[in-house]
Amino acid sequence: MPFRRMKLRQFSMRILVALLVGGGLLLLGGVAITWQTVSEIEQDAESRLQRAQLMFDRTMSHARQAATNVAGMLDRPCADAAQLLREQVTTVPDVRSVSLATGHRVYCTSLYGEYDGPFNPDNYVDGQLQLLSGNAVTPDRPLIVLRQDTDKGSVLIGIDGYYLRNTLDISSKNSLIALVVGKKAMFGSGQVGEAPSPAEEGYIALSSASFPYQVATRVTEHDYLSYAWRHSVGSIILYPLLSLLVGLGTFWLMGRSHSPAEELKRALVAEEFIPYLQPVVAGDDEQWHGCEVLMRWQHPRQGMIPPDRFISLAEDSGLIVPMTSLLMAQVSTHFAPYVHQLPAGFHFGFNICASHCKDLSLVADCRDFINAFRKKPIQLVLELTERELIVADEVTDRLFAELRQLGVKIAIDDFGTGHSSLTYLQQFQIDALKIDQSFVGMIGTDALSSHIVENVIDLAIRLELQLVAEGVENQVQADYLRARHVDYLQGYLYGRPIPMKQFCKTLFG
Known part of the structure; x- marks a missing residue:
């Protein structure tokens, strides 16, 4: 049904926009937290790498100074x-050993004095540095050897890994830092192993400008998450809550109305438009034979709103179509269980206007309404209102043809007051006329009105149309109309518009 589709579309749109707004804010918060975390953790890593590099450069500069001191x-x-070599070990910081080599042989060391051992310059990165996990004297204690090449040979300065390890340990606050020399690396644990690959995710490295080594670290996903939780836990909690509140607020605001038409849409989705039924009695016995279904607006704050305050706007905006669909669904749902208690041929009348004639959705609503009473058929009557002209075209021709096939009766409401009543009689196959209450109200007091009523009655007889008199408020009017064999009477004399439950209670006794 149109109103249900509209309700579903509006609700889906509210959900979608609320999710987009709330999700957008959550995404923005996530991006902000991620950017802040990544930025700060990378700045921290680079800062620690810079401090470590500064300390390593200082240590190796000491070794270079020691090498310069003994190069002669x-x-x-x-x-x-030998004595000068031992003095370097004693006086120069971080120096563990000093050796002299010519060609491919070491011939003098600070530890042994005269010595004869192999020496391969090719093992040194850029001919300057070699990282070892240990040597013959201390096999489990790593060291770096700095080589200073001269035209007379090489000076080899051993730097104790203890100092290097301390530097790595101090700098490895949030993530481990490694000292990388060629394909080997020394870690904060003091172990020497294979250098980490630059292709690893989160790899960050800083190269020394003075010596052929790098200090490197790897920031893992766990590091990012841990850092974010430690430093942004407030934002991590706040953004989802804020997103939820903003999303709910958006959903609520979209449900509010910012114009009369939007207020009608809101009320339609909330199913605030409810049917009031006014009985229609047979002219021969004045027994309830049908009813006209009238629309009322049960506003949650303003209470019951009469139709003259919203029907025109509903018709202008086209919302009258789903509003009528809602009314028909409510009536059929309520009365279907009582179908066997309804008087034979009981009819339900609904007002329709030009907006209903722009497509065929009315046919589907009427079919659903009639099918709800298939166990004991009722008569469905559509009353054409004249606030807006219904133009005869291919759509309206097909619409009325299909309604006719369903057995729906067509009546002209308030006949005699609109500019198009006679036109409708010519263009559409009409089944009934409803005499406007303004004429009925003048019966017995105004001769002109009485003549108009009689002329309408005469017209209906000639065209073989049924007649319904609206606005019957006293017995004089009722007697006048019954004496002229008007088929049905409707007005306060027989009952005011009342809610469905009250109508059923009265109808079924």
């Missing part, structure tokens, strides 16, 4: 150079 001894016997 390369053409001297070991006996002459």
